[in-house]
Amino acid sequence: MPPRPTPSSRKPNRRQEAAHKALPKNLDWIPSVSRSSGVLDDNDGDSLKDYTVQETYRRWIDEKLLEYERKGDVGSERSKLDREDIIRRLRKLREGLLASNRDDAFATEVYETSLYLAAAYGVSDQVTAVSAQILPPSRILSPKASAKITQDRNVRGATLFLIMLHHLRLATLSASSLQWVVVALSHPFVTHNLSDSHLCWLKQVVMAWRCGNHHKIWNLTSNQTLDTILLPSLTQGPRGRREMAAFVAEAEGFRCRVREMAWKVTVTAYREESEPWLLRSLSLASDDTSWISTKQKTQEALLVPGDKPRWKLFRSKTSG
Structure with a gap:
């Protein structure tokens, strides 16, 4: 009995073939399935429903990801935009997977990569x-x-x-x-x-x-x-x-x-406490007062002058 063909090896139908032929050379312009009026897609957004196109697009995203990781996150606005771009393209690819009902090892890998990167990037x-x-x-x-x-x-x-x-x-x-x-x-x-x-x-x-x-x-x-x-x-x-x-x-x-x-x-529970006690209570380093200082800016804490630092504590006006 011949082996069952994998999703990527199955013969595409005419609509998928047309979608693949219409694939723009610049993958930046490939439309998402949810926005099927892409001007460069003659098949009303069907390109990303094609398994071969999905795999091509996935490899292209990988190149973008590796390029970002080679440069490293320098904390710049450019780095932030690069991360957002990768997340956006993976979301577009997932839309294609859902629209084509793809549920194989490739789809699982795309979902997992999307999950891990979204978590790592704080989205x-x-x-x-x-x-x-x-x-x-x-x-x-x-x-x-x-x-x-x-x-x-x-x-x-x-x-x-x-x-x-x-x-x-x-x-x-x-x-x-x-x-x-x-x-x-x-x-x-x-x-x-x-x-x-x-x-x-x-x-x-x-x-x-x-x-x-x-x-x-x-x-x-x-x-x-x-x-x-x-x-x-x-x-x-x-x-x-x-x-x-x-x-x-x-x-x-x-x-x-x-x-x-x-x-x-x-x-x-408290109106005033010593700085060391507060740091221990909040599991902060003994010399790290930066977090409590942010509460001073929101008028939830006030440093009391003296030889031993103490903080007056106030309930947030927005918390009721």
Whole structure:
């Protein structure tokens, strides 16, 4: 029996052939599927529905990504624009994947790359969007949908772990996100695909969060702890470095949100405290007052003159 052809080796239909022929030489001008009135596409935005075009466009994005990484992030406006450009092009490619119902190894790699880069670049809304494409939240919460999840989705353990970490970060803004994590941690798909160390870590963070133990959360999300539990599950080379950067960025975003919540508790309970005590309470370095200084600018803290620095604390006028 002859082997089943892969999606990329199947014979394209006439519409796909026409889309491929109409592919502009400058891929900058290829229109997205959602904006099908592209002036340089004679096929009403069908180019990115063609598997061969998708793979060509993916290689082109890779060239852009490698060029950006060779230059390095110098913190300039140009670097920011380059990152936004890469994220935008990956989003355009994902639209083509969805429109063509492509769900093979190539599609999985595109979704995962989009997820990791969006997290590493701090584009939280895109992390949320891609997470939902890889693992729709309803698949965990709905019994009917969850029965199908193990059949049609192959998710790497590290990718699933990043999605869970992102939902924990969202939990600082929405109780429903925390509830999703709690339900997911007992779901067969999650328990089967996550390692024991990942599951244990997530359960410890959830427990610390519910108990209001901010210090434990900061310890669990430290770079040193993440290195220990992540390195065995990440790929090697440039891709592995991107994956680690994504976890570090998500964990830092989570810590920042937890610190803000710890601050609200502190200013509600105390009116004045010593600087060393505040730094310890917020898990800041003993000589790092920059974060508290930002609260001085928002009139939530005031440095009291004296030999031993102390801070007066004020509740934010916008927090009610």
